[in-house]
Amino acid sequence: MSEQAVLPAVVRDRAGKGAARAVRRAGMVPCVVYGASKDPQMISIEPRHLMRELMAGHFYNTVYDVEVEGGAKERVLPRDMQLHPITDLPLHVDFLRVSKSTKITVAVPVTFLNEEESPGLEQGGTLSVVRYEVEVYCAADDIPETLECDLTGREMGDTIHISDLKMPKDVVSAITDRDPVVANIEAPRSEEAIEEIEAEDQEAGEEYGAESEEAAEEGAEGGESEGDGEGESEDESKE
Numbered sequence: 001m002s003e004q005a006v007l008p009a010v011v012r013d014r015a016g017k018g019a020a021r022a023v024r025r026a027g028m029v030p031c032v033v034y035g036a037s038k039d040p041q042m043i044s045i046e047p048r049h050l051m052r053e054l055m056a057g058h059f060y061n062t063v064y065d066v067e068v069e070g071g072a073k074e075r076v077l078p079r080d081m082q083l084h085p086i087t088d089l090p091l092h093v094d095f096l097r098v099s100k101s102t103k104i105t106v107a108v109p110v111t112f113l114n115e116e117e118s119p120g121l122e123q124g125g126t127l128s129v130v131r132y133e134v135e136v137y138c139a140a141d142d143i144p145e146t147l148e149c150d151l152t153g154r155e156m157g158d159t160i161h162i163s164d165l166k167m168p169k170d171v172v173s174a175i176t177d178r179d180p181v182v183a184n185i186e187a188p189r190s191e192e193a194i195e196e197i198e199a200e201d202q203e204a205g206e207e208y209g210a211e212s213e214e215a216a217e218e219g220a221e222g223g224e225s226e227g228d229g230e231g232e233s234e235d236e237s238k239e
Contacts, residue, residue, distance in 0.1 A: 005053065005062060005064050005065070006064065006065045006066075006067055007045055007049055007050075007053070007064050007065070007066050007067070008045070008046070008049065008067050008069070009031065009043040009044065009045045009066050009067065009068050009069065010028075010043065010044055010068070010069045011041070011042065011043055011068055011069070011070070011071060012030065012042045012043060012044045013042070014042070015032075015042055020092065023044045024091070026044075027046070027047070028044035028045065028046060028047070029044060029045050029046070029047050029050055029090045029091065029092065029093060030042070030043075030044050030091075030092050031043050031044060031045055031092065031093040031094070031095060032092075032093075032094055032095070033066060033074050033076055033095045033096075033097060034094065034095070034096065034097065035096045035097040035098070036097035036098075036099070036102075038097065041068075041074070043066065043068060045066075045093070047089060047090055050081075050090045050093065051089075051090070054081075054090075058109075058145055059078055059081075060077075060078050060079075060106065060107065061077075061106045061107070061108055061143045061144075061145070062077075062078070062143075063075060063076070063077055063098060063140055063141070063143070064076050064077070064078070064095075066095065074095070074097060075097065075098055075099065076095035076096060076097055076098060077095065077096050077098050077104065077106075077140055078093060078094070078095055078096075079094045079095065079096045080093070080094040081093045081094075098140035099140070100139065100140070100141050101139065102139065102140045103137065103138065103139055103140075104137070104138070104139075104140055104143075105135055105136070105137050105174045106135070106136060106138075106143055107133040107134070107135050107136075108133060108134055108135075108136050108143070108144055108145075108146060108147050109132060109133050109145075109146050109147070110129075110131065110132060110133065110134055110146065110147050110148075110149055110165065110182060110183075111146040111147070111148055111149065112127065112129075112149045112151055112183070113148055113149065113150050113151060113152075114150055114151050114152045115127065115151050117151065117152040117153065118151040118152065118153070118154040118155075118185065119153070119154070119155055119156075120154050120155045120156035120157070120158060120185040121151065121154070121185060123156060124188040125156045125185045125186060125187055125188060126185070126186045126188065127151070127183055127184075127185060127186075128183060128184045128185075128186050129182070129183045130180075130181045130182055130183055130184070131162075131180065131181070131182045131183070134147055134162055134165065134173065134182065135173070135174035135175065136167070136171050136172065136173060136174055137171075137172050137173070137174045138170055138171040138172070139170065142168065142169075142170050142171055143171075144168050144171060147165045147166065147167065148165065148166040149164065149165050149166075149182060149183065150166065151185075154185050155185065156185055156186075156187050157184075157185065157186075157187065158184070158185045159181055159183075159184050160181070160182045160183045160184070160185075161179045161180065161181055161182060162175065162179055162180055162182055163179050164182070165182065
């Protein structure tokens, strides 16, 4: 189960874009706590607390106690975070209220174990990961930090499915209509195959470069034409 942690917060009185901008100017991150058939609560949290949890990992599958200054604790799970497109600093966070009985779908990272015990990998095969995370359905208190994939005995050409992962008690895959692939153990490529792939990549790059150059030339020509037209319009308007 994910370790529970604490996030200190303060109440903010107003909602809306203007109020959120004011919170950010004050050096805080606007957040909202919703769910459990209660009214949403507007709060703000210091960015250093959020960044600390983000850098620690497992942010989206960790249950937190949000300690609101002058108010009660809120037991929550992060559901969404907006980041600044340039600085990657948090701009807004949505928290879902949870209890011991709350059942949710959450993405959990996969950890691959015992690679040295895989005959396929020992023979030069490659572990090709299809899914680094798997969505599971469980109670909020039962969210695992990671799902283990044991590679012991895996041969060349083996395919590993979600059903092959070690699921903790009361944790099941959120995908119920099929058994998706998590990873494959692929045979090593020959030098000829590698050279063929590199040649295809180079050819594709050259074609892309030629298309980009052609598009840029067309754009430049179009811009010049538009500029001429705008100039004529200005002259006509002056007359």
